[in-house]
Amino acid sequence: MKNKILISVIIVLSLVLTALLLFFSFKIVNGYTKINGIFSKSINISNEKAFVTKYAIYGTHLNIEGSFNIANNENSSFKLVMINENSDEINIPIFTNIQKNLLEFYTSKTINQGIYLEGLQNSNFLFYLKETDNVSGLSKYHGLVNKSKFGDLEYYTITKHNSNSKIDIGFNNNTLYLNSKKSILPDNYYDIVIDQGHGGKSTGAISHGYTESLITYEYGIKLKESLEKLGLKVLITRDDINETVGDYNENGRAVIPNLVKAKYCLSIHINSSPINSKASGVEIYCPNHADITFGKALADNIIEIAGTNTSPNNVGRYSRWSLCSDF
Numbered sequence: 001m002k003n004k005i006l007i008s009v010i011i012v013l014s015l016v017l018t019a020l021l022l023f024f025s026f027k028i029v030n031g032y033t034k035i036n037g038i039f040s041k042s043i044n045i046s047n048e049k050a051f052v053t054k055y056a057i058y059g060t061h062l063n064i065e066g067s068f069n070i071a072n073n074e075n076s077s078f079k080l081v082m083i084n085e086n087s088d089e090i091n092i093p094i095f096t097n098i099q100k101n102l103l104e105f106y107t108s109k110t111i112n113q114g115i116y117l118e119g120l121q122n123s124n125f126l127f128y129l130k131e132t133d134n135v136s137g138l139s140k141y142h143g144l145v146n147k148s149k150f151g152d153l154e155y156y157t158i159t160k161h162n163s164n165s166k167i168d169i170g171f172n173n174n175t176l177y178l179n180s181k182k183s184i185l186p187d188n189y190y191d192i193v194i195d196q197g198h199g200g201k202s203t204g205a206i207s208h209g210y211t212e213s214l215i216t217y218e219y220g221i222k223l224k225e226s227l228e229k230l231g232l233k234v235l236i237t238r239d240d241i242n243e244t245v246g247d248y249n250e251n252g253r254a255v256i257p258n259l260v261k262a263k264y265c266l267s268i269h270i271n272s273s274p275i276n277s278k279a280s281g282v283e284i285y286c287p288n289h290a291d292i293t294f295g296k297a298l299a300d301n302i303i304e305i306a307g308t309n310t311s312p313n314n315v316g317r318y319s320r321w322s323l324c325s326d327f
């Protein structure tokens with residue numbers, strides 16, 4: 001009798017257990033979206049896709065531009081989000097523009113702003129354009145499709161305590177992904193490139209017995225040594241004081257920083273002014289469309305430490321920022 005009761009209890013328990021398992025497996029299938037080994041949280045992934053029209057890394061930042069057809073989504077608001085392996089959803093601030101039925105979005109028009117790659121945790125991230133219905137409050141997530149001419153990107157974080165992270169960015173699993181993992185900086189990759197202006201056939205300015213190309217060579221080596229003491233991996237563009245370096249050839253000074261994946265490139269020049277022989281002081285040139293905070297800080301520090309001033313070549317302090325053309 002006891003055995004019979006035990007058997008029926010076991011049978012009932014098994015049935016309950018089976019039902020529970022079925023229930024939960026159903027829940028798991030519906031509650032999570034397993035994408036190539038990455039568990040994203042319970043999200044409603046839409047069949048409608050958003051497009052990435054441009055994406056690039058400049059310095060330490062990733063920038064993304066894209067668009068989405070909102071013909072059927074007039075009462076919605078949009079956000080760009082990235083979701084990591086722990087299902088944390090990170091909001092990426094975007095600027096938006098609506099042209100007819102097309103929502104255009106971008107992380108920044110300033111090339112060295114956007115998603116700060118140095119501040120990311122090591123994880124797998126998936127990007128989505130998150131659409132929230134303004135009335136119901138319900139959200140759905142649109143995967144990002146590559147409509148740009150760009151391929152996969154690779155980034156190594158700046159060396160800190162002999163350690164780096166490698167970040168791979170590309171398209172997979174119907175959206176844009178970013179994968180950050182601990183890695184060692186390869187031998188041919190660097191944190192900073194210092195370009196010693198001119199060299200060899202290009203002497204640069206010659207004045208009062210000084211030659212620009214000789215001063216920039218020595219200065220570059222000293223700067224390299226100081227930065228290496230801080231644990232950074234630094235490459236100079238001239239190994240020899242008399243070496244002539246091209247601009248856009250295979251080992252040109254404009255090519256090297258890209259080849260070695262440098263996050264910063266400083267080009268040193270000791271200029272003379274053809275129109276004002278008494279001109280002196282500091283000039284900092286930053287690329288067009290760049291955030292100039294770093295350039296300003298650099299100028300301020302040099303002025304303070306060296307007890308000098310900004311160059312009168314500037315129309316006003318910090319007012320003339322353009323692409324450096326003094327190569």
Ligand SMILES: [Zn+2]
Nearest residue numbers: 197204269326
């Ligand atoms: Zn120069």
